[in-house]
Amino acid sequence: MPLWRAISLIVAAIAFHIPWIFTFPDLSAEGHRVFSVFLLAVVLWITEAIPLHATAVLIIFLLILFISDRAIIPLPEEFAPDAVSFGQYFATLADPILMLFLGGFVLANCASKYSLDKNLARVVLTPFGSSPLWIIFGLMLVTAVFSMFMSNTATAATMMAVVLPIIRALPPGDRLGAGIALSIPFAANLGGIGTPIGTPPNAIAVSALTEQGFPIGFFEWMVMMIPFVIIIMVLAWLFIAWFFKSETKSITLNIESSFIKTPAAIVFYITFATTVLLWMTEALHGMSSSMVGFLPVVVLVATGVFTTKDLQTIQWHVLWLMAGGIALGAGVRHSGLDTWLIGLVDWENISTLLLVGLLALIAILMSTFISNTATANLIVPLGLTLAASSGVAITPVEAGVFIAVGCSLAMALPVSTPPNAIAYSSGVISTRNMMITGSLIGVAGWVIFIQLAPHVWELLGLMPEP
Amino acid sequence: MSQQILVLCVEDEQEVRDAIVRDLEPFSGYFQVEAAEDATAAQEVLGETLSKGGLLGLALCDHLLPGETGVDFLVELNKDSRTAAARKVLITGQARLEDTIRAVNEAGLDNYIAKPWKREELQEIVKKQLTEFVLANVEDLLPYVNVLDGVRLLEEVRNRKSDT
Numbered sequence: 001m002p003l004w005r006a007i008s009l010i011v012a013a014i015a016f017h018i019p020w021i022f023t024f025p026d027l028s029a030e031g032h033r034v035f036s037v038f039l040l041a042v043v044l045w046i047t048e049a050i051p052l053h054a055t056a057v058l059i060i061f062l063l064i065l066f067i068s069d070r071a072i073i074p075l076p077e078e079f080a081p082d083a084v085s086f087g088q089y090f091a092t093l094a095d096p097i098l099m100l101f102l103g104g105f106v107l108a109n110c111a112s113k114y115s116l117d118k119n120l121a122r123v124v125l126t127p128f129g130s131s132p133l134w135i136i137f138g139l140m141l142v143t144a145v146f147s148m149f150m151s152n153t154a155t156a157a158t159m160m161a162v163v164l165p166i167i168r169a170l171p172p173g174d175r176l177g178a179g180i181a182l183s184i185p186f187a188a189n190l191g192g193i194g195t196p197i198g199t200p201p202n203a204i205a206v207s208a209l210t211e212q213g214f215p216i217g218f219f220e221w222m223v224m225m226i227p228f229v230i231i232i233m234v235l236a237w238l239f240i241a242w243f244f245k246s247e248t249k250s251i252t253l254n255i256e257s258s259f260i261k262t263p264a265a266i267v268f269y270i271t272f273a274t275t276v277l278l279w280m281t282e283a284l285h286g287m288s289s290s291m292v293g294f295l296p297v298v299v300l301v302a303t304g305v306f307t308t309k310d311l312q313t314i315q316w317h318v319l320w321l322m323a324g325g326i327a328l329g330a331g332v333r334h335s336g337l338d339t340w341l342i343g344l345v346d347w348e349n350i351s352t353l354l355l356v357g358l359l360a361l362i363a364i365l366m367s368t369f370i371s372n373t374a375t376a377n378l379i380v381p382l383g384l385t386l387a388a389s390s391g392v393a394i395t396p397v398e399a400g401v402f403i404a405v406g407c408s409l410a411m412a413l414p415v416s417t418p419p420n421a422i423a424y425s426s427g428v429i430s431t432r433n434m435m436i437t438g439s440l441i442g443v444a445g446w447v448i449f450i451q452l453a454p455h456v457w458e459l460l461g462l463m464p465e466p
Numbered sequence: 467m468s469q470q471i472l473v474l475c476v477e478d479e480q481e482v483r484d485a486i487v488r489d490l491e492p493f494s495g496y497f498q499v500e501a502a503e504d505a506t507a508a509q510e511v512l513g514e515t516l517s518k519g520g521l522l523g524l525a526l527c528d529h530l531l532p533g534e535t536g537v538d539f540l541v542e543l544n545k546d547s548r549t550a551a552a553r554k555v556l557i558t559g560q561a562r563l564e565d566t567i568r569a570v571n572e573a574g575l576d577n578y579i580a581k582p583w584k585r586e587e588l589q590e591i592v593k594k595q596l597t598e599f600v601l602a603n604v605e606d607l608l609p610y611v612n613v614l615d616g617v618r619l620l621e622e623v624r625n626r627k628s629d630t
Contacts, residue, residue, distance in 0.1 A: 052630055105628075112624060157624035164616045192629070199629050315628040371630045418627050422620065427612035 008049035015039035027340045029076045033066040034335040038378075041328060045374035052371050053317035056324020063331045064089045084334055092327040096290035097196075097207040098319045103293030104197040105314050106306055107272055108150035110296075113310065114265045116272070117146060117158050119257040130250040132176055133241050136183045139163065140237055143184050144191030144229065148198045148222075149276065151315070152188040156419030159184045160426060166251055167428055176251075177428040179244025182437055185419035186236050186411055190445070193408045194229050195279075196221050196289060200318060201367075201376035201407035204325050205400035208380050211330075212388070214397050218279040218289035224401065224462055228453055232445045239440060243433075264305045271299050318373070325377025338385035347386060352393040356402050357450045359383050359394075363406025364442055368416045372407040379403055397462075398454060409445040412438035469604070470520035473596070475501040476508045476527045476536060477557070482581075486526065486557070489585045490592060496613045497523060497596065505534035512549070522552040523599045524592065529558040529565060537565045540573035551603055553595035555579060557588075 019035040027035065037059055044055040065072050068086035075083055092098075111117045121142050128138030139159065147155040163184065167177040192199035196206045196218055206216055216224075259265075278285065278292040300306035332338045347355070359379070367375040380403050386392055387399035410416045412435050414424040420438070423429060473493060477483040483501045490499050498515065502508035512522060525543055527536035536556060543549040554573055556566070559581035569575040576598075577591050597615040600607060607619045607626070 109625075151629045153627045153629050154624045157620045157627065161617045161620035161624070164611075164620065168616075313625060318628045318630065321630065373630055418629060421608055422611075422623060422627075425608035425611035425620075426616065 004047075005049045008043065008047035012040050012043040012047070012049065015043045024340070026343070028336055030067050030335040031337040031340055034063070034331045034337045037062045037066065038328065038332060038337065041324075042378060045378065046370050048370075051317070052374055053320040053324070055374075056321045056327075056377075059324045059331075060089050060092060060327045063327055067331060067335060084330070089327050089330070092323040092330065093320065095207060095323060095326050096288070097203045097210075097326075098322055099297075100197055100290040100293035101200070101203060101319060101322065102314070103275065103296050104149065105151075105318075106297050106300055107275060108154055109310060109313050110268045110300060110306055111150065111272070112154070112158070114260050114268055116259075116265075116269070117150065117155070118162065119259050121146070121159065121162055122254075122257040125253055130252060132179075132246065132248060132251055135251055135253060136180060136241055137237050139180065140183050140187035140233060143187035144194070144233055147188040147191035148194040151318075152185075152192040152199055153418040153422065155191070156185050156188040156422045159188070160422055162253075164426060166253060167426060170248060170251075174246050174248055175244045176246035176248050177426075178430070178433055179240045179246070181423045181426045181429050182244075182434065183237070183240050185417065185423040186240075186438070186441055187233065188419040189408050189411045189417055190229050190233050190236065190441075193405055194222060194226050197293070199408055200322050200373040201363075201380075201404040203322060204329075204373065204376040204380050205404040207322075207326055208329050208384055209396060209400045211333075212384055212396055214400075215288075216397070216401075217282045218292075219282055220462065222280075223460070224453075224457060225405075227456070228445075228449055231448055232441065235444055236437075236441045240437065243437065264303070267303050267305050268300065271296050271305075321371075321373050321377075325373065325380070328377060329381035332381045333385070338381055339389070341382060342386045342389055347389070348391040350393070352398075352454070353450060355386075355392065355394045356398055356454065357446070359386075359399055360402040360406035360409070360446055360450060363403045364410045364446060367407040367410040368412055368442075372410065372417060375407050376403060401453075402449065405449055406446070409442045409449075411442060470498045470515060470518065471523040471596075471599070471604075472512065472515040472520055473497045473499045473524045473592070474508055474512060474522060474526065475499070476503075476505065476525070476531065476539065477501065478503050478528065478531050482528075486588070489588050492589065493592060493596070493613060496610060504531050505536075505539040508539065516548055521603060522549045523603075524553045524555065524595050525549075526555045526557055526592070529556060529561040535565070537561065537569045537573060540569055540575065544573045550574075551599070553577075553599050555591065555595060557581065557583065 016036050016039060018039060019032040041055060041059055044050060064086045068089055069083040070086045124142045125138045128134045143155055143159045163180050167180055170177045196202050209216060275292060275296045279289055363375055363379060380400055383399035383403050384396045387394045387396040411420055414421050475486045477486060487499060487501050493499060500511045502511055525540060527540055529536040540554045543552060553576045555577040556569055556575060557579040576595055579591060593614055597618055600610050601622055607623050611619050
């Protein structure tokens with residue numbers, strides 16, 4: 001076993017034992033147990049000593065063993081009557097928000113199977129001609145829109161495969177190659193902010209908010225986010241175009257598209273369009289986005305468009321990782337650990353702006369180095385409790401949403417997100433260029449969101465009163 | 467790179483061997499490119515890589531060698547479970563028809579390069595064979611996007627990776 005892993009596991013074991021050895025005043029017995037799971041999760045999610053999703057199922061297992069109604073070490077009597085049923089912790093593996101994601105995965109995997117994404121990308125890119133400035137714009141637009149509905153990672157990989165031949169055809173050392181390669185992960189990360197299924201942290205936030213009585217609809221989330229995504233994207237585009245200015249005045253994109261027209265593919269196109277339409281019109285028909293998300297699962301599996309073999313290509317580990325976060329959030333809330341942790345600091349005299357900025361900043365910093373989903377899993381529950389405590393100047397919606405946005409704004413390093421790693425693999429981007437461009441976009445995004453978004457949302461009536 | 471992948475050339479004439487290694491230069495930062503003069507020396511290099519947990523990615527063999535022939539060596543590799551997955555290429559001018567047939571049928575030969583070869587042709591074939599190898603045998607494809615068929619690797623990355 002590598003040394004790093006061994007040390008991580010030892011640290012995790014020590015962290016896990018702290019709340020069993022020491023007694024913290026004002027923290028309930030149940031809270032101590034959840035605290036030990038929480039500390040273990042922090043260490044394992046930061047170090048990745050075991051896979052992220054392994055930590056997630058470990059969390060679910062430990063919560064069942066420690067604080068469910070079937071806990072193996074019996075809970076003190078005053079907690080036992082309202083202990084959560086162990087089935088509820090298992091049920092996080094099929095949380096409604098995960099069903100929404102499952103629908104997204106089925107659609108995205110079908111899009112790959114029937115080359116819909118590649119063909120659409122080429123059609124959409126056609127009108128952008130051959131000027132590098134406009135091609136980068138077109139690439140960013142397509143990437144951002146796709147990553148709202150598919151995973152940022154899948155989108156970035158698809159788009160990098162489209163542009164790799166162009167990058168390779170440029171004269172050696174042409175900066176334009178780096179500009180094109182960087183525009184894709186950044187657009188994917190930013191586009192992921194745009195919908196609840198854009199990227200897992202959004203879903204973690206939506207799920208926790210729904211739990212606390214602040215449901216956000218699919219379309220409502222889009223209305224809240226997309227205007228700011230557009231502003232940041234345009235700034236990112238202009239910066240990339242300026243920073244990677246090159247002598248090359250014209251590039252040729254292979255934009256031949258050949259849509260597959262088999263009956264199965266057509267069933268998929270119709271299902272895809274219907275699902276997206278239903279997601280956008282929740283207000284008209286009242287079906288929640290999770291219910292709609294299950295529609296493509298049922299239709300595509302029943303029609304055999306999505307086969308049993310395809311079913312095995314579903315990224316179950318991402319769903320598990322999210323389930324671990326949802327379970328941890330539920331445990332933290334139920335045990336009162338969140339209130340205790342928040343109570344360690346006096347938040348009352350801190351302004352809204354500072355609080356919001358701080359939450360988003362913590363999310364950005366953490367998710368620059370560790371998994372975005374793990375970051376959201378750890379800090380969304382605390383952020384929402386902070387917002388719900390009396391005298392604190394932010395709403396739970398602001399807290400949840402800004403943490404999710406913060407996770408997506410972290411893009412300064414190749415390890416920050418899988419899309420960054422994919423773009424970096426092209427070999428044309430230096431870490432330095434990624435750091436400069438990525439941190440500027442991250443900081444600009446952070447400023448734009450915290451300065452503008454709360455006011456705009458209030459004007460639009462999207463923000464419940466604190 | 468997590469796991470060393472060996473590209474093994476077996477060729478008895480030193481000049482030819484050096485030429486092959488020189489043509490494989492673009493791959494050397496990503497793969498362990500080694501040359502051996504005969505099957506015995508090749509087995510030694512291979513044994514060392516395997517004992518360190520490495521994999522044989524590609525065997526590029528001349529046929530007429532002192533001692534064991536190239537085709538026999540490839541057949542052996544194909545029978546050994548540790549090296550069966552390796553891509554196997556003959557690079558030769560003097561293989562008889564029956565040797566070649568045996569290489570295809572019993573060694574699972576993936577390509578036949580007739581001497582003299584052109585550098586670009588050799589590099590293209592090696593790139594294609596190694597792309598097939600990493601697609602089938604390596605989990606993290608990103609380290610190879612820059613040196614192999616990047617488009618094919620990225621299209622597979624799309625199916626394997628997701629947001630975390």
